[in-house]
Amino acid sequence: MKIIGISGKLYFNKDNQAIMQTHERIRKTFMKYDDITCLTILPTECVDYDALEEGVDEINTEKMDAVLDKCDAFVIPGGSYCFKYDEYIINYAIKNDKPLLAICAGFQSFCSLFAKDRTKFDMCETKKLPNHVGTDAHQYKHKVVVKDNTLLKSIVGKNEMNVNSVHNDVVDFELKDAIINAYADDGIVEGAEYPNKKFILALQWHPEILLDEDSNKILDEFINRIRW
Numbered sequence: 001m002k003i004i005g006i007s008g009k010l011y012f013n014k015d016n017q018a019i020m021q022t023h024e025r026i027r028k029t030f031m032k033y034d035d036i037t038c039l040t041i042l043p044t045e046c047v048d049y050d051a052l053e054e055g056v057d058e059i060n061t062e063k064m065d066a067v068l069d070k071c072d073a074f075v076i077p078g079g080s081y082c083f084k085y086d087e088y089i090i091n092y093a094i095k096n097d098k099p100l101l102a103i104c105a106g107f108q109s110f111c112s113l114f115a116k117d118r119t120k121f122d123m124c125e126t127k128k129l130p131n132h133v134g135t136d137a138h139q140y141k142h143k144v145v146v147k148d149n150t151l152l153k154s155i156v157g158k159n160e161m162n163v164n165s166v167h168n169d170v171v172d173f174e175l176k177d178a179i180i181n182a183y184a185d186d187g188i189v190e191g192a193e194y195p196n197k198k199f200i201l202a203l204q205w206h207p208e209i210l211l212d213e214d215s216n217k218i219l220d221e222f223i224n225r226i227r228w
Helices: 024-031 061-068 084-096 105-113 151-156 213-227
Strands: 002-007 009-012 018-021 036-041 073-076 100-103 142-146 160-163 179-184 189-193 200-203
Touching (some): 002 213, 073 084, 073 213, 084 100, 084 105, 100 105, 105 200, 142 151, 142 189, 151 189, 151 213, 200 213
Parallel strands (some): 002 036, 100 200
Antiparallel strands (some): 009 018, 142 160, 142 179, 189 200
Protein backbone atom coordinates (compact mmCIF):
# COMPACT_ATOMS: atom_id res chain seq x y z
CA MET A 1 0.00 0.00 0.00
CA LYS A 2 1.35 3.42 -1.01
CA ILE A 3 0.59 6.58 1.00
CA ILE A 4 -0.02 9.99 -0.54
CA GLY A 5 0.46 12.85 1.91
CA ILE A 6 -1.92 15.72 1.14
CA SER A 7 -1.11 19.17 2.48
CA GLY A 8 -3.94 20.36 4.73
CA LYS A 9 -5.67 23.57 3.66
CA LEU A 10 -7.30 26.20 5.85
CA TYR A 11 -11.05 26.72 5.47
CA PHE A 12 -13.97 27.86 7.59
CA ASN A 13 -17.01 25.68 8.20
CA LYS A 14 -20.64 26.84 8.44
CA ASP A 15 -20.07 27.85 12.06
CA ASN A 16 -17.07 29.96 11.00
CA GLN A 17 -14.66 27.59 12.73
CA ALA A 18 -11.18 27.31 11.21
CA ILE A 19 -10.61 23.82 9.80
CA MET A 20 -7.46 22.24 8.37
CA GLN A 21 -8.81 19.77 5.85
CA THR A 22 -8.27 17.74 2.70
CA HIS A 23 -10.37 18.51 -0.35
CA GLU A 24 -12.98 15.80 -0.81
CA ARG A 25 -12.40 15.85 -4.57
CA ILE A 26 -8.70 15.15 -4.02
CA ARG A 27 -9.45 12.30 -1.61
CA LYS A 28 -11.96 10.64 -3.93
CA THR A 29 -9.68 10.99 -6.93
CA PHE A 30 -6.96 8.88 -5.35
CA MET A 31 -9.16 6.45 -3.46
CA LYS A 32 -10.16 4.85 -6.78
CA TYR A 33 -6.69 3.26 -6.93
CA ASP A 34 -6.74 0.02 -4.94
CA ASP A 35 -3.13 0.25 -3.74
CA ILE A 36 -3.26 3.93 -2.69
CA THR A 37 -4.33 5.52 0.57
CA CYS A 38 -4.00 9.11 1.81
CA LEU A 39 -3.24 11.09 4.93
CA THR A 40 -3.57 14.81 5.63
CA ILE A 41 -0.35 16.64 6.48
CA LEU A 42 -1.02 19.21 9.19
CA PRO A 43 1.07 22.19 10.33
CA THR A 44 3.44 21.50 13.20
CA GLU A 45 3.16 24.71 15.22
CA CYS A 46 0.58 25.49 17.92
CA VAL A 47 -0.51 28.80 16.41
CA ASP A 48 -3.69 30.20 14.89
CA TYR A 49 -3.17 29.77 11.17
CA ASP A 50 -6.28 31.79 10.41
CA ALA A 51 -4.56 34.79 12.07
CA LEU A 52 -1.27 34.46 10.21
CA GLU A 53 -0.13 36.40 7.19
CA GLU A 54 0.58 34.00 4.35
CA GLY A 55 4.00 32.40 4.37
CA VAL A 56 5.19 33.53 7.81
CA ASP A 57 4.53 30.27 9.67
CA GLU A 58 7.35 28.32 11.27
CA ILE A 59 8.03 24.60 10.94
CA ASN A 60 9.14 22.01 13.46
CA THR A 61 11.21 19.98 11.02
CA GLU A 62 11.48 16.97 13.33
CA LYS A 63 7.70 16.68 13.60
CA MET A 64 7.17 17.37 9.91
CA ASP A 65 9.79 14.87 8.76
CA ALA A 66 8.26 12.19 11.00
CA VAL A 67 5.10 12.45 8.88
CA LEU A 68 6.75 13.00 5.49
CA ASP A 69 9.05 10.01 5.95
CA LYS A 70 5.96 7.79 6.06
CA CYS A 71 4.63 9.11 2.74
CA ASP A 72 5.46 7.75 -0.70
CA ALA A 73 4.25 10.85 -2.56
CA PHE A 74 2.64 14.24 -2.00
CA VAL A 75 -0.15 16.48 -3.26
CA ILE A 76 -0.24 20.22 -2.61
CA PRO A 77 -3.86 21.08 -3.47
CA GLY A 78 -5.61 24.32 -4.27
CA GLY A 79 -6.85 26.72 -1.62
CA SER A 80 -6.84 30.34 -0.53
CA TYR A 81 -3.63 30.32 1.50
CA CYS A 82 0.00 29.34 0.97
CA PHE A 83 2.29 28.65 3.91
CA LYS A 84 5.90 27.69 4.45
CA TYR A 85 4.98 24.09 5.19
CA ASP A 86 3.79 23.75 1.57
CA GLU A 87 7.23 24.86 0.40
CA TYR A 88 8.87 22.55 2.93
CA ILE A 89 6.94 19.57 1.52
CA ILE A 90 7.95 20.53 -2.02
CA ASN A 91 11.62 20.76 -1.05
CA TYR A 92 11.37 17.46 0.83
CA ALA A 93 9.86 15.71 -2.21
CA ILE A 94 12.63 16.98 -4.48
CA LYS A 95 15.42 16.14 -2.05
CA ASN A 96 14.09 12.62 -1.48
CA ASP A 97 12.89 12.09 -5.07
CA LYS A 98 9.32 11.31 -4.06
CA PRO A 99 6.54 12.10 -6.58
CA LEU A 100 4.71 15.38 -6.05
CA LEU A 101 1.69 16.92 -7.75
CA ALA A 102 0.96 20.59 -6.96
CA ILE A 103 -2.39 22.04 -8.04
CA CYS A 104 -3.64 25.66 -8.34
CA ALA A 105 -2.46 27.34 -5.10
CA GLY A 106 0.01 24.46 -4.77
CA PHE A 107 1.33 25.40 -8.21
CA GLN A 108 1.68 29.00 -7.03
CA SER A 109 3.60 27.85 -3.95
CA PHE A 110 5.88 25.83 -6.23
CA CYS A 111 6.52 28.79 -8.53
CA SER A 112 7.04 31.19 -5.63
CA LEU A 113 9.66 28.81 -4.22
CA PHE A 114 11.58 28.80 -7.50
CA ALA A 115 11.01 32.40 -8.56
CA LYS A 116 14.13 34.25 -9.69
CA ASP A 117 12.80 37.22 -7.74
CA ARG A 118 10.88 35.94 -4.72
CA THR A 119 9.46 39.38 -3.98
CA LYS A 120 7.39 39.41 -7.18
CA PHE A 121 4.65 37.00 -6.13
CA ASP A 122 2.12 38.00 -3.51
CA MET A 123 -1.14 36.08 -3.12
CA CYS A 124 -2.60 39.05 -1.28
CA GLU A 125 -2.37 41.01 -4.56
CA THR A 126 -4.90 39.25 -6.76
CA LYS A 127 -4.92 39.69 -10.51
CA LYS A 128 -8.34 38.65 -11.71
CA LEU A 129 -7.81 38.11 -15.43
CA PRO A 130 -11.07 37.45 -17.32
CA ASN A 131 -9.61 34.49 -19.21
CA HIS A 132 -8.60 32.76 -15.98
CA VAL A 133 -11.26 33.47 -13.37
CA GLY A 134 -14.04 30.93 -13.63
CA THR A 135 -16.88 29.61 -11.49
CA ASP A 136 -17.28 26.09 -12.91
CA ALA A 137 -14.16 23.93 -12.72
CA HIS A 138 -15.95 21.17 -14.64
CA GLN A 139 -15.87 23.27 -17.82
CA TYR A 140 -13.00 24.20 -20.13
CA LYS A 141 -11.92 27.82 -19.77
CA HIS A 142 -8.95 28.21 -22.14
CA LYS A 143 -6.16 26.34 -23.91
CA VAL A 144 -2.58 25.90 -22.79
CA VAL A 145 0.43 25.37 -25.01
CA VAL A 146 2.60 22.48 -23.80
CA LYS A 147 6.35 22.84 -24.23
CA ASP A 148 8.46 20.16 -25.87
CA ASN A 149 10.94 18.05 -23.92
CA THR A 150 9.00 18.26 -20.67
CA LEU A 151 7.43 15.70 -18.36
CA LEU A 152 4.00 17.14 -19.11
CA LYS A 153 4.50 16.73 -22.87
CA SER A 154 5.63 13.13 -22.39
CA ILE A 155 2.42 12.42 -20.48
CA VAL A 156 -0.24 14.12 -22.62
CA GLY A 157 1.58 13.72 -25.94
CA LYS A 158 0.19 16.89 -27.51
CA ASN A 159 1.11 20.53 -28.11
CA GLU A 160 -2.14 22.04 -26.84
CA MET A 161 -4.79 21.04 -24.35
CA ASN A 162 -7.96 22.49 -22.90
CA VAL A 163 -8.01 23.22 -19.17
CA ASN A 164 -10.34 24.60 -16.52
CA SER A 165 -9.49 27.74 -14.56
CA VAL A 166 -10.74 29.04 -11.21
CA HIS A 167 -7.76 30.99 -9.89
CA ASN A 168 -7.51 34.65 -8.92
CA ASP A 169 -3.73 34.87 -8.69
CA VAL A 170 -1.36 34.35 -11.60
CA VAL A 171 2.28 33.49 -12.18
CA ASP A 172 3.84 35.90 -14.66
CA PHE A 173 7.50 35.78 -13.66
CA GLU A 174 10.62 33.77 -14.48
CA LEU A 175 11.67 30.66 -12.58
CA LYS A 176 15.08 29.31 -11.68
CA ASP A 177 15.95 25.59 -11.42
CA ALA A 178 12.34 24.62 -12.17
CA ILE A 179 11.12 24.46 -15.78
CA ILE A 180 7.99 26.10 -17.17
CA ASN A 181 6.11 23.47 -19.19
CA ALA A 182 2.88 25.21 -20.20
CA TYR A 183 1.60 28.70 -20.99
CA ALA A 184 -1.85 30.11 -21.61
CA ASP A 185 -2.25 31.96 -24.88
CA ASP A 186 -2.02 35.28 -23.02
CA GLY A 187 1.45 34.39 -21.69
CA ILE A 188 0.42 33.43 -18.16
CA VAL A 189 2.39 30.47 -16.80
CA GLU A 190 0.13 27.43 -16.38
CA GLY A 191 2.52 24.59 -15.59
CA ALA A 192 5.98 23.89 -14.20
CA GLU A 193 8.12 20.94 -13.21
CA TYR A 194 11.45 20.06 -11.63
CA PRO A 195 13.80 18.18 -13.95
CA ASN A 196 15.58 14.86 -13.46
CA LYS A 197 13.27 13.63 -10.73
CA LYS A 198 10.73 10.81 -10.65
CA PHE A 199 7.69 13.12 -10.87
CA ILE A 200 7.61 16.75 -9.71
CA LEU A 201 4.75 18.46 -11.55
CA ALA A 202 2.85 21.67 -10.77
CA LEU A 203 -0.32 22.73 -12.61
CA GLN A 204 -2.40 25.88 -12.37
CA TRP A 205 -5.58 24.05 -13.40
CA HIS A 206 -7.52 21.29 -11.61
CA PRO A 207 -7.15 17.88 -13.31
CA GLU A 208 -8.82 16.18 -10.33
CA ILE A 209 -12.03 18.07 -11.09
CA LEU A 210 -11.93 18.14 -14.89
CA LEU A 211 -11.16 14.40 -15.21
CA ASP A 212 -11.06 14.42 -19.01
CA GLU A 213 -8.68 12.26 -21.05
CA ASP A 214 -5.64 14.49 -20.48
CA SER A 215 -6.39 14.87 -16.77
CA ASN A 216 -6.64 11.12 -16.30
CA LYS A 217 -3.35 10.63 -18.13
CA ILE A 218 -1.67 13.01 -15.66
CA LEU A 219 -3.24 11.43 -12.59
CA ASP A 220 -2.54 7.87 -13.78
CA GLU A 221 1.09 8.69 -14.51
CA PHE A 222 1.46 10.26 -11.05
CA ILE A 223 0.24 6.99 -9.54
CA ASN A 224 2.49 4.93 -11.84
CA ARG A 225 5.54 6.88 -10.67
CA ILE A 226 4.56 6.26 -7.04
CA ARG A 227 4.55 2.54 -7.75
CA TRP A 228 8.10 2.56 -9.15
